[in-house]
Amino acid sequence: MNRYGFLPAAIIAPIAAVAVVSTAHAQVNTSASPDKLVQSAVEGVITKIKADPETRAGDLGKITAVVQREFLPYTDFGRTTRLAVGGAWKQATPEQQKVLQEQFTALLVRSYAVSLSQLREQSPKFSYKPAKTGSNANDVVVATRVMNNGDEMLIDYRLERGAEGWRIYDINMMGAWLIEVYRKQFADIVARDGVDGLVKYLTNHNART
16 A cells, blocks of 8 residues: 555555445344344445445445435444544544544545445355454454455454444455554644644545545
């Protein structure tokens, strides 16, 4: 990844969601095991896209709406944003925090929608391993394997269990955790231009896409 660029869509795709929608959301089975929850989140949105002629034809706005409706309930992007922004989060005002979360999730959902538009006519096969627990039983990793046209991709999802059950908040693809990569990039921007600079950078980036 370019030191100052954003992750390519293919890396961001499996964890993305968006914050501001008023449509009905998918129902999440909060009692599901982490691996079953990841399966529902990943395969559910792909199934919905394949089922609609407009999304299957590549309508990016419609694909984005499916991501908003079907994937968002499985994620905790408030936590994702806080961890990615790192120490600068406490320096930010409540209004800055609000904008940072909105702009960061908007960036991710756009990247996810673009990636799904490329997969809409393909038939990837998924397998999921039971969650691996570390020292914290409420924070686990689910390893998955995706086979697509003979290509294999290994993806790790990190989930935290809160009051509403398990939620996805980070992903590891090609040896890089999403939050870790963004934290370094965001720290560089904040060191140079402050929290306002990070807000401006994300806002300008989203305006160009």
